[in-house]
Amino acid sequence: MNTLPENHYLNARRGLKSWLFTLDHKRIGILYLYGIIGAFFIGGVLALLVRLELFGPGRDIMDAKTYNQFFTLHGAVMIFLFIIPSIPAALGNFLLPQMIGAKDVAFPRLNLASWYIYITGAVFALYSIHSGGVDTGWTFYTPYSTETTTSVISMTLGIFILGFSSIFTGLNFIVTIHKMRSPGQTWYKLPLFVWALYATAIIQVLATPVLGITLLLLILERAFGIGIFDPAMGGDPVLYQHFFWFYSHPAVYIMILPGMGIISELISVFSRKKIFGYKAIAFSSLAIAFVSFLVWGHHMFTSGQSEIAATIFSFLTFLVGIPSGIKVFNWLATMYKGRISFDTPMLYGLSFLFLFTIGGLTGIFLGALAVDVHLHDTYFVVAHFHYVMMGGTVMAFLGGIHFWWPKMWGRMFSSFWSTVAWAIVFVGFNMTFFTQFILGSRGMPRRYYNYLDQYQPLHAFSSVGSLVLAVGFIIMGIYLVHSLFRGKPAGNNPWGALTFEWQSTSPPPTENFVKPPKLTHGPYDFDKISPERTFP
Amino acid sequence: MTGNSSKRKAEHILSLRVYLLVGVALMILTAVTVAVSFIPLGGWNAVVAVAIASVKASLVALFFMHLLHDKRLNLIIFLIAILFLTIFITLTMFDTLTRGTVDERTRSPIQEEAVIYQKTLPDSLKNNLIEDDSSIFKDTLRP
């Protein structure tokens, strides 16, 4: 019988002020978790409304101008308020110091500031909904974004501010990992989730500043007509796209790398087997971080860049798929001859393997210049990125949430309902988005309010899928919240894992460890040690 | 916690002389770069100017910012920043310098004069809102 520890980080100090002025990385992670769940809810509602409108051609529930605003906001909210911070800021903040045996991150006050900056950026971005919306698409392409009367400046200022939150988190993590590992914990003894956070942080600090200057220049272009991006003012709209995608392509690796880190943890623990190819996985994360900066032009194959540049970017894009492929093979090899258990985190892990592979491969299709000319700006692209972002990152995020839920709150959720929710989410996801591969390859353009009758059955099916997805998430919300009040105490190590955070109580004490953890084994040494599950 | 001086590694404190010499060197290089700018070298002016600036920047980085004697990681971070900036500029200019070389029709329209130099602003450039009835879909729109 497990019991909750008497003193832990959640009850150490009580009251709103103890949360709003906390320097405890775990509390900051929880604060971020609330924020990103809120953002996911807002972005999700926007998505449902978009899909509802697309149920039939012509007007269903809104006019075209409003529709443009809805898909723009869905994209901007999901990308900048949900997915980019999600794993690093919520799970990373909670876990990183524990995984390296540290008491906190390198700069705790900067960490809290990052959260306040996140909230401030969110306020600016969401205010734009009130002040007239934005209808440019989340990519804010010029010259439309410099001329439209919608609230571009409010939204871009919000995203500019959010960028700082991302940068400071990345900076904090890099310094923490370099300077605060426990004695004897060399780089090759780190959990792969830490390697993933490290590679992500590198991308965050290198790429986000360029988004900053891009949005700044966009604001100046709108306010003063400086003439860099608007052809009417002598500028070049393709140059805007170079600037924008120099950040936004590496940004998608900010989204996926931490998810891949989680998958490494899940696959190993739930196969009860040492991870196959530790160094390959670790270095592939760094390789992805580097190569991700060389491929941005593949978003611009049909925009008007030169043919020579397009060809170069297409070639480089094929290279970036290789390290991801290496990871997938290593995860599969880890599972081979392992003792696999199908707890909910593993169900999400397995879903990731399947769905991310589809998403990644379709990315390679799109990377082929000649193919992309036909598929660009169709639903094929929409399906591709939802497969990698939702089928990939969100599945990994949900796997991580379920895996570390007992550690964060000390309580276990219902495995029956979590399995039900997973199944509904998995089915709903594929209903919604696999259909869109078909829609796109048959010529349905993206961001279109209206469409020809022949696409209606597929659109309707996809919209029904989105409702199924919603049901799955609602069930998830219910059993997770229920577990906070009625869940059974989970014990220190419910899953029998080997990384440091499982050596402390669930929930952990504020200082993370009563005694500093001793490094007696590697994070995946299931061949040497067989830790007991404390649950059930 | 206290009294760790025996474990503290010897700090490298540069002498006043080194700092002043580097400062003087920077001033001299400034004078040189201004002087060279008056010599017409065509396209090479830009190259020489950037080269001299890079020497100055290196002096600032190595001596004023202590990179010469500091932990190597800090130097690596600085070089990585330069590397990625170079990647950004280079790959972007792969595009901007080669427009229209394969197909003349894709040549950049940048050479055209901006609207602000024209007497009147055409209506199409005033704040435009996309209207509902796009002409392509006029016949296929459902009410």
Place this chain on the structure above:
Amino acid sequence: MEKDKGYGPGQPAHHFSEIEQQTEAVKLGMWIFLLTEILLFGGLFTAYSVFRAWNPDMFINAHKFLNVMLGTLNTVILISSSVTVVLAIRSMQLGRREKTIFFLVATLILAAVFLVVKYFEYSHKFHLGQLPGKYYTFTGVEGTNPHIFFSIYFSMTGLHGLHVLAGMIAIGWMLVRTVRRNFSSEYYAPLEATGLYWHLVDMIWIYLFPLLYLIG
């Protein structure tokens, strides 16, 4: 001697185990921040490169209206301020608090002079109508779209000027903390980090100056 947030000489913050670890972490953190600043300005250098390559003659014609003498003066001022700030840090390394204060004040004065010079340059341009983008009314530059040169000039020097201002605030805060005896020869990492930031501001100007003022 006033205790500052629990750490004086030899005592690190609660999540660090040794003062050297804290010093190294602070410096590493600042270097990463400088990396982000290089990429931030990098976007403007890219815009400069792209437009200069497209319109080399217009750039040369337009830049003639920049005052090389004032630009050189500003370069000398910033280099001097880099010298004074590094001497401030050196003084603290040797435990000489009064000298540190002196050099920090000298740095602030030089930075202020830099901004004053820039004010004169800007107001002269406004007077002539050499304004960014759609407010540009000057007619004396030959070439297509000369307002783009001035847009880039104002963006680059404007962003740089904001960083000078931010640097002055940071140095001012370091001055306050030095007066309050928060630093010693054992621990002065924030001071050193601020110095690093200031040197980057100088370095950016070292590139801006020839690219904008000395094109040929």
